[in-house]
Amino acid sequence: MLTYIKESYEELKNNVSLPPRAESYNLMVIVAVFSIIFALATWGVDTVFSEIIKLYFENVLN
Template sequence: MLTYFKESYEELKNHVTLPSRAEASNLMVIVAVFSIVFALATWGVDSLFSKLIQLYFNALIG
Protein backbone atom coordinates (compact mmCIF):
# COMPACT_ATOMS: atom_id res chain seq x y z
CA MET A 1 0.00 0.00 0.00
CA LEU A 2 2.85 2.36 0.82
CA THR A 3 4.42 1.65 -2.57
CA TYR A 4 1.16 2.58 -4.28
CA PHE A 5 1.08 5.96 -2.54
CA LYS A 6 4.73 6.63 -3.35
CA GLU A 7 4.21 5.77 -7.02
CA SER A 8 1.04 7.87 -7.17
CA TYR A 9 2.85 10.84 -5.68
CA GLU A 10 5.72 10.47 -8.16
CA GLU A 11 3.22 10.26 -11.03
CA LEU A 12 1.54 13.47 -9.91
CA LYS A 13 4.84 15.21 -9.34
CA ASN A 14 6.51 14.27 -12.64
CA HIS A 15 3.78 13.62 -15.22
CA VAL A 16 0.74 15.76 -14.42
CA THR A 17 0.49 19.29 -15.79
CA LEU A 18 -2.14 21.83 -14.83
CA PRO A 19 -4.01 23.72 -17.56
CA SER A 20 -3.34 27.39 -18.08
CA ARG A 21 -5.62 29.94 -16.45
CA ALA A 22 -7.32 30.71 -19.79
CA GLU A 23 -7.88 27.04 -20.59
CA ALA A 24 -9.25 26.39 -17.10
CA SER A 25 -11.65 29.32 -17.49
CA ASN A 26 -12.87 28.01 -20.85
CA LEU A 27 -13.40 24.55 -19.42
CA MET A 28 -15.27 26.02 -16.45
CA VAL A 29 -17.66 27.83 -18.79
CA ILE A 30 -18.28 24.62 -20.75
CA VAL A 31 -19.01 22.68 -17.56
CA ALA A 32 -21.34 25.42 -16.26
CA VAL A 33 -23.30 25.58 -19.53
CA PHE A 34 -23.58 21.79 -19.71
CA SER A 35 -24.74 21.66 -16.08
CA ILE A 36 -27.46 24.24 -16.72
CA VAL A 37 -28.65 22.46 -19.88
CA PHE A 38 -28.69 19.10 -18.10
CA ALA A 39 -30.60 20.58 -15.14
CA LEU A 40 -33.20 22.11 -17.48
CA ALA A 41 -33.58 18.81 -19.35
CA THR A 42 -34.04 16.92 -16.07
CA TRP A 43 -36.61 19.49 -14.90
CA GLY A 44 -38.48 19.16 -18.22
CA VAL A 45 -38.64 15.37 -18.07
CA ASP A 46 -39.69 15.49 -14.41
CA SER A 47 -42.47 17.99 -15.21
CA LEU A 48 -43.67 15.86 -18.13
CA PHE A 49 -43.81 12.70 -16.03
CA SER A 50 -45.58 14.58 -13.25
CA LYS A 51 -48.28 15.77 -15.65
CA LEU A 52 -48.66 12.29 -17.14
CA ILE A 53 -49.06 10.70 -13.71
CA GLN A 54 -51.61 13.37 -12.71
CA LEU A 55 -53.60 12.72 -15.89
CA TYR A 56 -53.48 8.96 -15.32
CA PHE A 57 -54.71 9.14 -11.73
CA ASN A 58 -57.34 11.77 -12.53
CA ALA A 59 -58.68 9.50 -15.29
CA LEU A 60 -58.54 6.49 -12.97
CA ILE A 61 -60.37 8.24 -10.11
CA GLY A 62 -62.65 10.56 -12.06
Protein backbone atom coordinates in the same frame (compact mmCIF):
# COMPACT_ATOMS: atom_id res chain seq x y z
CA MET B 1 -1.81 0.24 -0.50
CA LEU B 2 1.11 2.37 0.65
CA THR B 3 3.00 1.59 -2.55
CA TYR B 4 0.00 2.65 -4.61
CA ILE B 5 -0.19 5.99 -2.78
CA LYS B 6 3.55 6.61 -3.22
CA GLU B 7 3.42 5.78 -6.93
CA SER B 8 0.34 7.95 -7.43
CA TYR B 9 2.03 10.87 -5.72
CA GLU B 10 5.16 10.45 -7.85
CA GLU B 11 3.10 10.31 -11.03
CA LEU B 12 1.22 13.45 -10.06
CA LYS B 13 4.45 15.23 -9.22
CA ASN B 14 6.36 14.20 -12.35
CA ASN B 15 3.84 13.56 -15.14
CA VAL B 16 0.81 15.78 -14.57
CA SER B 17 0.77 19.35 -15.79
CA LEU B 18 -2.00 21.90 -15.36
CA PRO B 19 -3.35 23.74 -18.40
CA PRO B 20 -2.91 27.51 -18.57
CA ARG B 21 -5.32 29.61 -16.52
CA ALA B 22 -7.20 30.90 -19.61
CA GLU B 23 -7.81 27.37 -20.88
CA SER B 24 -8.96 26.24 -17.44
CA TYR B 25 -11.40 29.15 -17.30
CA ASN B 26 -12.80 28.33 -20.75
CA LEU B 27 -13.25 24.69 -19.82
CA MET B 28 -14.92 25.66 -16.55
CA VAL B 29 -17.41 27.87 -18.41
CA ILE B 30 -18.19 25.06 -20.86
CA VAL B 31 -18.79 22.59 -18.03
CA ALA B 32 -21.00 25.10 -16.18
CA VAL B 33 -23.10 25.83 -19.28
CA PHE B 34 -23.62 22.15 -20.09
CA SER B 35 -24.43 21.42 -16.44
CA ILE B 36 -27.12 24.09 -16.46
CA ILE B 37 -28.52 22.84 -19.78
CA PHE B 38 -28.58 19.26 -18.49
CA ALA B 39 -30.26 20.34 -15.25
CA LEU B 40 -32.93 22.26 -17.18
CA ALA B 41 -33.52 19.28 -19.48
CA THR B 42 -33.86 16.96 -16.48
CA TRP B 43 -36.26 19.39 -14.81
CA GLY B 44 -38.33 19.58 -18.02
CA VAL B 45 -38.57 15.82 -18.42
CA ASP B 46 -39.45 15.43 -14.74
CA THR B 47 -42.19 18.06 -15.04
CA VAL B 48 -43.69 16.41 -18.12
CA PHE B 49 -43.64 12.94 -16.56
CA SER B 50 -45.16 14.20 -13.31
CA GLU B 51 -48.01 15.82 -15.24
CA ILE B 52 -48.58 12.63 -17.23
CA ILE B 53 -48.66 10.55 -14.05
CA LYS B 54 -50.97 13.05 -12.38
CA LEU B 55 -53.39 12.92 -15.33
CA TYR B 56 -53.24 9.13 -15.39
CA PHE B 57 -54.11 8.77 -11.71
CA GLU B 58 -56.82 11.42 -11.89
CA ASN B 59 -58.48 9.47 -14.71
CA VAL B 60 -58.03 6.07 -13.01
CA LEU B 61 -59.40 7.25 -9.65
CA ASN B 62 -62.40 9.07 -11.17
